[in-house]
Amino acid sequence: MTVDTAAAVERLLRFLSVNAITGHEGPIGKELAAALQEVGVPAKAITFDDAHTRIPEPTPIGNLIVKLPGTGKKGAQPILFMTHMDTVPLCAGAKPKIAGKRVVNELEGTTALGGDNRTGCAVLVTLAAELIKQKLPHPPITMLFTVREESGLFGAKHLNPVDLGGPAVGFNFDGRSAADVIVGAIGADRWFVDIRGKAAHAGVAPEKGISATMVLALAMAEVYEGGWFGKVIKDGREGTSNVGLVGTADGKSAGDATNVVTDFVHVKGESRSHDAKFVREITAAYKTAFTNAAAKVKDHEGRAAKVKFTSRLDYVPFRLKSDAPVVKLAEVAIQKIGRTPNLRTTNGGLDANWMVKHGIPTVTFGAGQNEIHTVKEFVDLREFESACQLALVLATAE
Known part of the structure; x- marks a missing residue:
């Protein structure tokens, strides 16, 4: 499994440059939809739901939902890949640049960067790009980019699970290390x-x-x-x-x-x-x-x-069992990219909290975020690239 990491990093920089804090997701939603079409996802496969009409805070758009038809075994169950598209208000005006194996903010000391969670956005678009470019067999895949995660997990809370097409398991990208498997949250x-x-x-x-x-x-x-x-x-x-x-x-x-x-x-x-x-x-x-x-x-x-x-x-809090199928899939995939899985819980809320409540067992991985919600924020490109590779392995596992 190979990933065009140069293209992936370019996408990351592109998404980090979009000013779209929580509650103002319109610009990043538009950019994501455009990027997905550029890598070959048909426009008809890209939709925005109506979750924003149920969110109690003003929200310009709904969650972005992308569906890729299965190209592998017939009858394979759909799987979900997800992330959130918004950033905290402190990220407004960030200007990303590469410094070695990091992405940092040119305005360091004045704004946060937005790696939480434009890293996840770039991972998912890269996944779509590689599946299409390499013509890799995979089950039906739903990609979900939620709104207003940072201000209350509202996008995940107010989505209609039926719109996701019945995925059996979910993989959320939102954190630091690609080897971390978050199986529970507060x-x-x-x-x-x-x-x-x-x-x-x-x-x-x-x-x-x-x-x-x-x-x-x-x-x-x-x-x-x-x-x-x-x-x-x-x-x-x-x-x-x-x-x-x-x-x-x-x-x-x-x-x-x-x-x-x-x-x-x-x-x-x-x-x-x-x-x-x-x-x-x-x-x-x-x-x-x-x-x-x-x-x-x-x-x-x-x-x-x-x-x-x-x-x-x-x-709501959740805790998945260590022998749950989604946890086992995560562990095997992490081992395949040469890493050692680390099962853990978190005292922060995740979109996965609501996905589990909606009946979709979901684990969360990191994608290079560091020092989030601070003016010292940066993205570790090694972890980001590992997350891109991990997503591809998960999507093509038999």
Whole structure:
């Protein structure tokens, strides 16, 4: 199995140059569709689904789905190759260049690069190119490029599994080492709190106000004292939690002035664990804390603050067994490219979380990403080239 690595790297540079952060995937979707047609994929085999119409955040396009008919044994089950097309906002304006066996950012220190996950995009387009150019026999293949992975795995969550054509197994490219086989990932809730108090002059009559800020402070104190903040360990179960945005619903600062009792605070946070039930327990602890705090903060007439606590399931945890067929296929393929497979789990969410939930056992490999989501990001071309070779081996395995 040989791969035109020069062409693969050229594609990678091409995709890294496209400015299309999460929620603004239009340009990269267009570029991917064009690149696929250039390597011989018929236009009719390239479609965008309607997942974006169900995503709760503005999203210009749906997931890109490509179907390659089988050319090998009759009756072979379809397989799925997938990645995500979006990047984190920090990647906006990146300018890739080659430095030895790395791709780095000319603007190092100012933006991230976008290897997460334009490496995966380049792997999948290279796979299509090599299968067509070399006329290699393979089962029916579906390629999936999801949207809004970075902002909540929304593309994978809201796709219609029927659109994928019934693949038996899935291979996701999103990570560092091509020899890593991620067989499990954490689950997460995302939660939101609206705290409503009452404004009053903080210098003249603060007792007439109801401080939403104080509700936040008391709630967080209860969460912290109860051991529910940060790394959470309870009765042998582990998870994490965090508070992110504190302000208004549109991202502005809570409160207007130091001499006005703050009447509204919007809070966003998350809960995570490999134990789905424990995720909900962590979230419930936050809800209880905010409810208790609201009852304590009152004005001079005894009226208390009010809170509205809502949460949503971001993604469910999963753990594939080491003897699962998709895991065995991955291990054999990695050995065929001269590497030693390394089965592991991750404390981050992956599109694979939702694919497993949709009934498609999916493992995740790396493709050269390093220092992701930072201004020091780079792509290891050795790992990227290994990932391209690995995809080809997986696609042509009998």
